[in-house]
Structures are given as C-alpha cells and as structure tokens.
Amino acid sequence: MTTTVTSHRPRPATTPDTLRTKRLPRYAAPAIALAALLVAAAVVLGAGIGNWVLVVVLGALLYLIGLYLAAKAVEGARSARNRTWSALIHSAFVLAVLPLASVVWTLLSKGVERLDGDFFLTSMNNIGARDANGGAYHAIIGTLEQVGIATLITVPLGILCAVYIVEYGRGKFAFAIRFFVDVMTGIPSIVSGLFVLAFWVLIVSPWFNDGRPSFSGFAAALALSVLMLPTVVRSTEEMLRLVPAPLREGAYALGVPKWKTILRVVLPTALPGIVTGVMLAIARAAGETAPVLLVAGGGAAINFNPFENNQSSLSLFVYQQAGDASRFSPARAWTAALTLVALVLILTIAAKLLARRNRLGR
Template sequence: MSAEVVSHAVGARSSLKTRRLPKWTPAGVAGAAVVIALLAVYLPGAGGPVLTGIAAALIFLIGLTVLSAAVENGRAARNRLATSLVYAAFVLALAPLLSVAYTLLVKGSDRMSLYFLQVSMNNVSAFDNEGGAYHAIIGTLEQAGIATLITVPLGVLGAIYIVEYGRGRLSMLIRFFVDVMTGIPSIVAGLFILAFWVLIVSPYFNNGRPQYSGFAAALALSVLMLPTVVRSTEEMLRLVPGALREGAYALGIPKWRTILRIVLPTAAPGIVTGVMLAVARACGETAPVILVAFGNPAINFNPFSGGQESLSLFVYDQAGAASKYAPGRAWAAALTLVVLVLALTVAAKLLARRNKLGR
C-alpha cells in the first residue's frame, strides 16, 4: 500500500470524527443560566420567580446553542436546540399538574385527619370547626359505582358492535352520536335526568312525588361516562392485531368466543384505562349532583331514596361558604377526592395486570 493511500485513509477517518461537548455541558450551562437570571432579574427586583425562570430558560437555550455551534457544528447545535425545546415543553406540560398536586397536599393536609374521614356535616354549620366528609365519600363511591356498573357493559358492548359487527349507516350513526355526546356539558346531562327520571319516572315509586336520589345522580354520571368508555374501548379493540382473530377463526373458534377470550383480554389494559378516565370525570362532576341528588349533610347509605352528597358537591358548598373554617374543609375534601380516584385507578390497573398474568 502506497503512502498516498495510507494518508488518504487516515484523513478520511479523522474527518469522520467531530469535536463533541462534554456530557456535563448542559448541566453547567443550566447552572450558569440560573445564576445569571438571579443576578439580572430576581435580585434587582425586576421580576419574580416566574420571570426569573423564563429568563433562565432563554439564557440556557441561547448559550447551549451558541456553544454547540462554536465547538461542534451547525447540525449538532440545531439538534441540541430541538432537544432542549422538547424537554422545555415537557416541563411546561408537567408544571400545572405538579402545582395542583403541591397545592392540594399543602392546603388539604392541614385539615385532613381520621376524624374528618369519619364524621359528616349533620347538625354542623359552616361556621363550626367540626364536621367531616364521610357522608360525601359514601355518596361518591355509591354514585360512581352505580354509574360504572351501568356504563361499562353498555360502553364495551357498543364498542364491540362498532368494531366487530357494525357495518354501514347504523355503525356510522352510532359513532356520530357518541362523538356528539362526548362534548355534552354536564349540566345538560343533569337536566335530562331531572326531566326524565326525577320528574316523570320517580313519582311512580314515591306516591306521586318527585324523588331526588343518588341513583338519579348515577344515571346522569353514566350519560357523561358512556362516550368516553365507548371511544376508548373502540380504539383499543382496533389495536388488536387481525392475525389473532384470523388464527382463532382458522381453528374453528366462533366469533363471539374469539371476542370474549382473545380480543377483550388483549385490549383489557387500555379498556381499563378508558374506564378509569370516565370514573375520574364522574367523581369530579358537581352540576348533575346538585340538580338530581340535591345534596345532604347527613349520611345516606340508600342511593334510591333521599338526597345524597358527593365530594365534588361538598367542595363546592364549602368553598362558597363565608366561614374561616369552610376553606379548610374544602381543600381536605378535594385532596380526599384525588386520593380516592388515584387509589381506584391503581387498584384497577393492578387487577387488570393480575388477570392478564393469570391467563
């Protein structure tokens, strides 16, 4: 091999190697950006923490891009800029959630106690320091539970029909109405159940008088939950590979059995996620409960008779009360609602995972 060929190969190999910034460079630039922002914005009093954070982010983006362009090359600088923008978008999306969680923990933990979870507001006014949310917890669990029992079978069966059996105009019509129902305000669902169930149907079971109840609230919540369950189940069923269905059909397994034993278990984790999203929305609704359950400061275990409270309605009532004790109860009830929904979601996820492993 001649000297020219060797030198050319060495030159080509060295040209493929580019200079790279050390791994600690982004962290160092971020620290320098924070220091500069504090000295230029926060300490002189030109802005608060938010403006200081924005200034630090801009300094970081500009500094890292310029440093990368000077040491590496233009392509690496653009890549670092795009990566930094993606991380910044993630932080901006996560910030409101963390802010809400932090606020709930700080303000809700002051009043949270075992006593708060074990007593109701019966014979307790908003100006008293006593009282708790036990009656609201019972109402939320019963209303959301009944609504789930009504909605999940209807929603899953509707999605199965759309994906597995539905053809032509009927399937398109069902999908259209499901999409329309997704945007229905909660107050409209409450008015529908008020006009249909409370004013027309319930008098037949209550000596001719309208009956406000937790069951009526569950019906209104099921109207709100149904489109979410149908759409999420439909999307999960469409993600199941067609090869699984074809393999089952080739073995002579009937279609209904294929859906029951193969398609639904495969899509179960996604279906559970959609159901829990619907449950979380139902637990946080206030307007339907006000219209058809009417609220109740006492404990009512019977969802079919008498008014019933919910945690969302309890938060609404306490937040609007002109008392120094009411806001603390409202924050504690809001924290209880979030923890309750989180516990139900985790339990449903673990149950779905256990069933999947069991198969």
C-alpha cells in the same frame, strides 16, 4: 537488469483520539443555564419589570441562545441544532410536569390539615359555622354509591356498543351510532344533569314517591352514566381495533364461533386498554359537581340509600365548603379534594393490577 524497490511508508495507526471530535464539557450546559438565570434576574428584577416567572422564561430563552452559540463554536452547526432541539424537548417536558407537580404539592400541603379520623368518620350534620369539627363521611358514601352504580350501568353498555361497532356494525346505522357517540363526548355536564332532572326526577320518580318528585343518588348516577358512556365506548372501540386480525382469523380457522372469539380472544387481549378507558370515565364522573347538585340535591346527613332522599358527593362537598363563610371550611374543602384524588388513584391502581392478571394481555 535492475530491479526498482519501492518503499511504502507505513500508515499512521488509527487511534481513538483521531476519531474524536470536539465536544462541550459536561459542565458547559449547567454553567450556561446558571449564567442565563443570573442575567435574566439582573435584567428583570433590576429593572422591576416582572417577577420570578418572567425571570425563568427569559432565562430559558437566554439559555437556548447561549447553548446554541457555544455548541456551534465548539462542535459545529449540526451538533448545535441537535443540542438546541433536545433542550427544547426537555423544556417542554418540564413545562408539562410543572402544573401536575404544582397541583400535587398544593393538595398535599393544604389537604393534610384535616386529614384525621374525625373527617372520615363524621358528617356535616348539625355542624355550625363556628364548629371546627365535621367531616366528609356522607360525601364519601355518596361518591362511592353514585360512581359505583354509574359504572355498573355504563361499562356493560359501553363495551357492548363498542363490540357492535367494531365486529358487527356496517352501513349507516353503525355510522350513526359512532356519530352520536362523538357528539355525546362534548356534552357539558350540566346538560346531562338537566336531562335526568327533566326525565327521571320530574317524570319517573313521582310514580314511586306518591306523586312527588324526589332527589336521589340514583338520579345522580344516571346523570354520571350519560357522561361516562361516550368515553367508555370510544376507548373500547379503539382498543378493539388494535387487536391483530390474525388472532381472530386463527380462532375462526379452528372453528370457534364469532361470539366466542370475541369473548375469549378479542376482549381479553384488549382488556388493559379497556380498563384504562373505564378508569378515565370513572375519574371524570367522580369529579363532576353540577349533575349531583341538580338531581341529588346534596345534604349534610349520611344517606346510605341511593334511591331515596338527598345525597352528597365529594365534588359537591368541595364546592359547598369552598363557598362557605366559615373559617374552617377551606381546610375541609382541601382535604376532601385530596381524598377524591386519592380515591381515584387507588381505584386506578387496583384496576391496573386486576388487568395484569389477564393471560393474553401480558
């Protein structure tokens, strides 16, 4: 009896090199981008058919085509599509950031010219067209008072309205409230100014001013409240709907009343989102010009009383200085615009820091 011995060849060991696929080198994408820009510049500038904007657009298009062809030749069609779509996503991000970066750079470069103590501590009272001095102190005071009063009016009303819609509202009445809030979201600012002008300035204010209509910062705050209210309501409503139902059910199971559950559980949980919505509304109100012009009248003097006489704001100050014939006005307008953006940024950061102190929102 013979025994057949079968010899088995050892399989080759799998090494990391055998698992690797061909990939483009790291310098390939920058090299393709540089070549695409050079070709685009040669075509556009050489033919005289455009400027650097067209160079960038054509260069981006050539870069995508070149990247796809190079990746397809080395890595395959699937990887080439992946690289192309990734490049498109990054390009969209850059396009979204460029306008913001441009605005910030323009504000900083042109707004620092009058960024001094005189600008923040003086007004435009008795400042002529040939005077280089003058500042926005009166406008800063007006903005803080008008937006502050509008916030005090709007935030409680908006939050309570959103709580009713989410927690209590049922049927046609809640649907009607939601519908009119959506309609108010698209109201132009000039309409809110005309409404307050027709109602408060021409009808109500004469009762307190010996029968004469009177402009005031409080009237501007009412107009800004009309603009802020739908933003606060909608943002708060969405944040309240995102609160998990088990949080409410757990509180109800422990015997906590519904109003206390809303006050102690639901609102603190949704507080960071509510603060974000409130700050969006404040930012919109601080940048409105038409309502302040219609019902506050503007003015060059400092007025600390928002219930009497004309009052200005930073947005109205920018509008007036941008249209002034003085050669010193553009610098004031740019510095006032930078001040307005910085003020909104400071308020947003402060509100975010306060919201982080919320125990349930961490």
